[in-house]
Amino acid sequence: MTIVSVTLMINGEERTTEIRYADILLTVLREKFGLTGSKPGCLNGDCGACTVHVNGKPMKSCLMLAIEAVGEDITTIEGLKGTPIQQAFIQHFAFQCGYCTPGFIMNCQALIQAYPDAGDKVIKEWLESNICRCTSYEEIEAAVKSVLRSEA
Amino acid sequence: MEIIGKSVIRREALDKVRGRAVYTSDDTSSSVLHAKIVTSTFAHANIIAVDVEKASAVPGVLAVITGEQLPLTGEEIRDRRPLAADKVRYYGEAVALLVADNPHTAAKAAALVHVEYEPLPVVHSPTDAIRKDAPLIHENVDEYEREEGADPITFTNINNYTKIRKGNIEAGWRESEVTVEASVSIPPSDHAAMETRAATAEIMENGEIHITSSSQAPFMIKRLLSTYFDIDVGKIIVNTPFVGGGYGGKASVQQEILAYLAAKAVDGRKVKLEYSREQDLTTAPCHVGLDATIKLGSTKEGCLKAAEIVYLFDSGAYSDKAVHLSRAGAVDCTGPYDIEHIWCDSYSVYTNHPYPAPYRGFAHSEVLFAFERAMNMLAEKLEIDPLEFRLKNAILPGHTTPTQVVLNRSTVGDLPECLRRLKKMIHWDGGKPTRINERTVRVKGISCAWKNSTIPPDSxxxxxxxxxxxxxxxxxxxxxxxxxxxxxxxxxxxxxxxxxxxxxxxxxxxxxxxxxxxxxxxxxxxxxxxxxxxxxxxxxxxxxxxxxxxxxxxxxxxxxxxxxxxxxxxxxxxxxxxxxxxxxxxxxxxxxxxxxxxxxxxxxxxQRNMTHLDKETGAGRPGPEWAVSAQCIEIELDQRDFTYKVVRAVCVLDAGRVLNEKAAWGQVTGAMSMGLAFAGRETFVFDEKGRMMNPQLRTYRPMHYKENPRYLVDFVETPHLEAPYGARGVGEQGLLGVPAALANALSVAAGTALNRLPLTPETIWRAKAKEEASNR
Amino acid sequence: MIPFDFDYFNPETVQEAYHLYHSLTEAGREPVYFSGGTEIITLGRIHQLYTDAVIDLKGIPECRTAQLDDEHLYLGAALPLTAVEEARLFPLLMKNVKEIADHTAREKVTLGGNICGNIFYREAVLPFLLSDSSFVIAGKDGLKVQSIHDVFEEHIQLAPGEFLVQTITEKNFLTAPHVNIKRKRQWDTGYPVVTVAAAIVGRRLRIGISGLCPFPFRSYEVEAALNEPALSPEQKAELAISHMPAPILNDSEASAEYRLFVLKNTLTDILVAFEGMGRR
The missing domain is CATH 3.30.365.10 (Aldehyde oxidase/xanthine dehydrogenase, molybdopterin binding domain)
Incomplete structure (x- = not known):
């Protein structure tokens, strides 16, 4: 087994740890750094609960090897504080059990940054990437639109 | 001060949006060992041998456990070893359990456990399971230890039988001038909570057992572990952090038993067991399936007289909660109507499917799918507006339920008001199709629902x-x-x-x-x-x-x-x-x-004055109150392709009193959405060998953002006098009538009776093709 | 979580990648090329794929091109599908890839990964089949350009160690009238029951199909049927159905019979749509 030492840039901090090349980013975030806000839901790229940002773009951290993230700028839900989208999720009751929430918020935040004036079509295209089983989709829609409008 | 009814922000909101809310699998401390289960690749087979030698030899593997020495478990009937021995009875059943010092070693070693099987004939449905020549999945269910109330039939696949006898069914048929019979079928599906099942277990030096679990039933874990393993109940301490979605699925006790066994095998050290998504779908308890036959009779004027019902609940490989589900299905075996003569046989039947957990509605959405389809078929035959038909027969204070409870306003709420409001909200048109274009019609389908919570009388x-x-x-x-x-x-x-x-x-x-x-x-x-x-x-x-x-x-x-x-x-x-x-x-x-x-x-x-059900008639008081609702699903069907879209989903429910408006709204719409996905798409697909073909979220697909329709919710408030501020439960109602309302709409739009779930375009196409073939 | 271990290499040139593959193979290793890696990660997790050495192609500049010159469009095989969408250079391909997986996953899934993948839909190949594109393949003599029809038959046909570097598509084709229709089991999510890509080139209809058989294809018999001048759209579709290759998939998405039903309707719709366009 090859163990290598890597330095990752996570939430603006340089973090060094030992990994296997076969380790996915999600596992390293959770097990090595205790950043458990990113959730495992399928480890198959299907549910979006593990979504983080890599260079500002949404990324399912179960679909990326940790080694691929070296030299990239990674943001996890723990790196997001006091953003309008987080506040909007609270105000609009956009979650119930909360398990999908970090991933959903990361995806919404990436969308807001990429397309501050996104309309329904783009919102739908982006948000199909995450599953909310409690199904607060209506409320999530209201939350994301409230931020898009106010930033547009 | 008016706090009741206000949309008070949930107290854990900030933690949840910051990723700080802790769930079971978030315990990532390095001292925790990791367990992994090895699961059956057959749906029904004798186990000839389990070879764990190679797996045990993998560096980092600390223990490998198999089933022979383990006690039998099960909530009402002890028919299941935590790890299969001698025989596997469903695809995905746990056969062996490993403990290793990290997850990838555990996974690697799990793949090296070799199990030799001798395949047995597979039972694919409860209908098949009750045939005379059906293979017995358990040789003699009667021999198992069981709780009072579980009622199996010797040398059959039936592990529970509940009878409802109200009035005189022969008299009911004599008084009936118009009758219909509907046969419906619902395959098993799943809760698919976003958090997969997980548990940790640790045994302390003083004998205390510390379990942490993604569970809806921490106190049941404690009780059952105590019973199964003969441990002082006070020595078992169960923790539940936040749970990432339950919907009933996490009320069964399964992974906790395995986590405990794993910890025991490594001298009590803390072990974590996380189910993969595939295991969560195949191994963990599922959402029950149902085969049903409903015969309904009424006068020419549409006054319901008789209901004769057979429910075959798909218990899967083990009885666990299926016994209780089949009992709950019997308790509210009809829709919420005043019917003088009711005869119902409700069975829980072994098959080679996964065994069920509770699922939002606890047998009610399934039973209502059957009953409310029959209601529409009868309305059609009577040429009566299906909403007026329901209103005419709606259950009221003074009426009696199938288990012969006399109702009052507090215990039953106000179904007619739900129906009247629904009628207005949806601009009810009698349920007739409206043509949108050459190929597309728009139809509203309706359904009523009720539910009593049949939990143990001493809860x-x-x-x-x-x-x-x-x-x-x-x-x-x-x-x-x-x-x-x-x-x-x-x-x-x-x-x-x-x-x-x-x-x-x-x-x-x-x-x-x-x-x-x-x-x-x-x-x-x-x-x-x-x-x-x-x-x-x-x-x-x-x-x-x-x-x-x-x-x-x-x-x-x-x-x-x-x-x-x-x-x-x-x-x-x-x-x-x-x-x-x-x-x-x-x-x-x-x-x-x-x-x-x-x-x-x-x-x-x-609970006050609840009773067991009488064995011969089913008479008894199963739970404190009924909640009622009326629902509408409006669809647009393409009559060539049989594809459809759900335009809107409407629910008017008697909530007694709304305590937190936005939270209640979310509960109701979330339940409706689950019901739509369950009715419209979700099902396990098994091959001819009983192997599940879709154990991932890319093949077993809950509803996604862009598929979500518009929702309308209205709350009637008839107080349940026993409850705080009169509130009735709102977590399940939204789901209960959805499958039936969807099927009622689609049946009109497609021009054929659609009595099987899920209602995919292919299901509709098949039903149409079958009908055309029989018309030829 | 991948249960086995592998080494990881990220070469910077085509030659380096190719040589790595060979030296690893000679050393008895089982290397695989990796661009998005989504299949390697997800199939590896469930023991359906094994490797002990991963060669990541993302760092090779040729594999990341998206460039249009006077005559041709060049797209790198390691481009994420979202990059293909955002480049807006190839409208049919853009529509086609938008139907693959979901938006976030497409940030990772690459063009080459989809075309060369194990998961048999490989829908992104359809636009290239329809446009008679060429593939740039890295091999022992460096880069070679081959017609797609010589290197893609059900799946990519490469010698050990060869890999797809780029696609080359004639600029003329990019503006051809086209449609891409993905029909799913229910509503808007999931694998296809069938995906049909179609384009009109020189007044002839070209059709590529994925999800019907355990491989994507473009069939000249099917196209001949669909271009039969004397027939109505329904008749053409009916005739085309009789020329479909075997086997027709029968799985948890759809039965074989239903797939053919859906395909026939989809083909009819495409024919009607193009006839309408032709009349204008």
Whole structure:
């Protein structure tokens, strides 16, 4: 087994740890750094609960090897504080059990940054990437639109 | 102060949006060992040999466990070894369990466990399972140890049988001028909570067993582990952090048993068992399937007279909760209608499918799918408007239920009002198709629903209120926060009762069975009623203590004191009083003397006057109240392709009293959405060998964002007098009528009776093709 | 979580990658090329794929091109599908890839990964089949350009160690009238029951199909049927159905019979739509 030492840039901090090349980013975030806000839901790229940002773009951290993230700028839900989208999720009751929430918020935040004036079509295209089983989709829609409008 | 009804923000909201809310698998400390299960690749087979040699030899593997020596488990019938021995009975069944020092070693070693099987014939449905020549999945179910109330039939695949006999069915048929018969079929599916099942277990040197689990039933874990393994119940301590979605699926006890066995095998060290998504779908308990036949009879004018019903619940490989599900299905075996003559046989039947957990609605959405399809078929035959037909027969105070409970306004609510409001909201058009274009029609389908929660008659809930020295209150209840916001609602109930700022109530979100009073299980929409009543009782207890302390200090009679705004004060002179903070930890006089002590309120609730069902007639009082609703699903069907879109989903329910409006709305629409996905798409697909072909979220697909229709919800408020502020459960209602309403709409649009789920375009195409073939 | 271990290499040139593959193979290793890696990660997790050495192609500049010159469009095989969408250079391909997986996953799934993948839909190949594109293949003699029809038959046909570097598509084709229709089991999510890509080139209809058989294809018999001048759209579709290759998939998405039903309707719709366009 090859163990290598890597330095990752996570939430603006340089973090060094030992990994296997076969380790996915999600596992390293959770097990090595205790950043458990990113959730495992399928480890198959299907549910979006593990979504983080890599260079500002949404990324399912179960679909990326940790080694691929070296030299990239990674943001996890723990790196997001006091953003309008987080506040909007609270105000609009956009979650119930909360398990999908970090991933959903990361995806919404990436969308807001990429397309501050996104309309329904783009919102739908982006948000199909995450599953909310409690199904607060209506409320999530209201939350994301409230931020898009106010930033547009 | 009006706190009841307000959309108070859920107390854990900030943690949830910051990724700080902790769930079971978030325990990532490096001292934790990792368990992995090896699962069956056959649906039904004898186990010839389990070779664990290679797996055991992998460096880092600490233990490999197999099933032979393990006790039989199961909630009402002990028919299941935690790890299969001798025989596997469903695809995905746990066969062996490994413990390793990291997850990838455990996974690697799991693949090296070699199991030799001898395949057996597979039973694919409950209908097949009751055929005379069906292979027996359990050789003799009668030999298993069981709880009173479970009623298997010797040398059959039937593990429970419940009879409902109300009135005289022969007389019912004599009085019936028009009859229909409907056969329906629902395959098993899943809860698919976003958090897969997980548990950790650790055995301390003093023998205490510490379990942490993604569970809706921490107190049941404690009780069952104690029973199965003969451990003192007080030595088992179960913790539940936040739970990432339950919907009933996490009310069964499975992974906790395995985690315990794993910890035991490694000298009690802490072990974590996380199910992969594939295991969560195949191995863990599923959503029950049902085959049903409904015969309905009415007068020419549409007055229902007789219902003759057979329910075959798909128990899968083991009985566990299926026994109870089949009983609950019998209790509310009809829709919410006044029917004089009812005859129902409800069976729980073994098959080679996964075995079921409870699922939002606990057998009701399945039963209602069958019954409400029959209602529409009868309305069609009678040429009566299906809504007027339902209104005419709607269950009312004074009527009796299938188990012969006489209803009143408090226990049954107001179904006619639900129907009337629905009619107005949806601009009811009689359910006739409206043509949109050459190929597309738009149709509204409706359904009614009701539900009683058939939980054990002696189910309990407790609450503790501990006061802080600043006068704020800690609220401790055994309800698990699975997403329903019940703990926030409990804080609202308490704030309303004490007339204080809800912000000064701190809610303990986690449960640990050693310090938290029991709440039977966080299921069945019982949180608000049972835990709410316990909180009210605890508040009363605290009020007595507050008043006693204040009466002493203020030298007044406690009868002259009032509690509000975190103060105890004299009714006539509100300025004369004491703040909570002055007495919460005892009162200290200026000279240093102190009296009283910490205010600690305690309250309990136990169900009142519930009874078991009579074995011959089913008569009995199964639960305190019924909740009722009327629903509409409006669809547009492409009559060439049989593709359709759901335009809107509407639910009018009698909520008794809405306690937190936005949270209630979310519960209702979330339930409707689950119902739509369940009815429209979700099903396990098994091949001819009984292997599940879609055990991932890319093949087993819950609803996604862009598929979500528009929702309309309206609340009727007929108080349930026994419940806090009159509230009825709202977590399940939204789902109950959806499958039937969808099928009723699509049946009109497609011009053929659609009585099988899921209602995919292919299902509709098949039904059409079958009908055309039979017409030829 | 991948249960086995592998080494990881990220070469910077085509030659380096190719040589790595060979030296690893000679050393008895089982290397695989990796661009998005989504299949390697997800299939590896469930023991359906094994490797002990991963060669990541993302760092090779040729594999990341998206460039249009006077005559041709060049797209790198390691481009994420979202990059293909955002480049807006190839409208049919853009529509086609938008239907693959979901938006976030497409940030990772690459063009080459989809075309060369194990998961048999490989829908992104359809636009290239329809446009008679060429593939740039890295091999022992460096880069070679081959017609797609010589290197893609059900799946990519490469010698050990060869890999797809780029696609080359004639600029003329990019503006051809086209449609891409993905029909799913239910509503808007999931694998296809069938995906049909179609384009009109020189007044002839070209059709590529994925999800019907356990491989994507473009069939000249099917196209001949669909271009039969004397027939109505329904008749053409009917005739085309009789020329479909075997086997027709029968799985948890759809039965074989239903797939053909859906395909026939989809083909009819496409024919009607193009006839309408032709008349204008």
């Amino acid at each position: 309990i809930s407790g609450a503790i209120l501990t006061f802080n020295e600043d006068g704020s209150i800690n609220l401790i209840s055994g309800v698990v926060e699975i997403g329903t916001a019940t703990k926030t609602v409990l804080a609202q109930i308490l704030a309303e009762k004490l007339q204080m700022d809800v912000g000064n109530i701190h809610v303990k979100m986690t449960v640990d069975t050693q310090t938290t009073p029991e709440h039977w299980k966080t299921v069945a929409s019982r949180g608000t009623l049972m835990a709410g009543r316990a909180v009210l009782a605890a508040a009363d207890d605290a009020i007595v203590q507050l008043k006693n302390a204040a009466a002493c200090v203020l030298r007044v009679s406690k009868d002259d004191l009032v509690v509000a705004n975190s103060r105890v004060f004299v009714r006539e002179e509100p300025e004369r009083g004491l703040d909570f903070k002055e007495i919460a930890y005892g009162y200290q006089y200026p000279n240093g003397n102190a009296v009283g002590g910490q205010i600690i309120g305690r309250g309990t609730y136990i």
